[in-house]
Amino acid sequence: MRLDKFLKVSRLIKRRTVAKEVCDGGKISVNGKTAKAGSEVKPGDILELSLGPRVLKVEIVSVMDTVRADQAKELYKILEDVRISQEW
Numbered sequence: 441m442r443l444d445k446f447l448k449v450s451r452l453i454k455r456r457t458v459a460k461e462v463c464d465g466g467k468i469s470v471n472g473k474t475a476k477a478g479s480e481v482k483p484g485d486i487l488e489l490s491l492g493p494r495v496l497k498v499e500i501v502s503v504m505d506t507v508r509a510d511q512a513k514e515l516y517k518i519l520e521d522v523r524i525s526q527e528w
Contacts, residue, residue: 441503443470443487444477449504451512452489452496467491486519495522 441449447459447468462468463477467490470479481487481500489496497520507515 441481441505442477443468443475443479443481446481446500446503446515449507449512450515451509452487452498452516462489462491487516493524495520495524497521 444459447453448456453459460477469488485500498516
């Protein structure tokens with residue numbers, strides 16, 4: 441499955457167009473390598489998302505084309521959720 445579609449289906453990012461922009465901006469890596477929106481992902485892959493002051497690291501558990509909102513969190517397992525504080 442394409443990375444941008446997985447991000448939308450899993451609801452890590454709300455819209456696929458936003459997911460594509462984030463991917464193309466170099467804010468997401470798959471298994472330690474910067475990934476584009478069209479990169480293929482599969483169960484076992486580790487995603488690292490840099491979203492503003494938050495860095496989220498997840499492992500893909502399952503890949504499905506569609507899921508209900510209450511089942512979306514079953515597609516991944518959170519490994520790290522770090523908030524970076526900016527002190528001036």
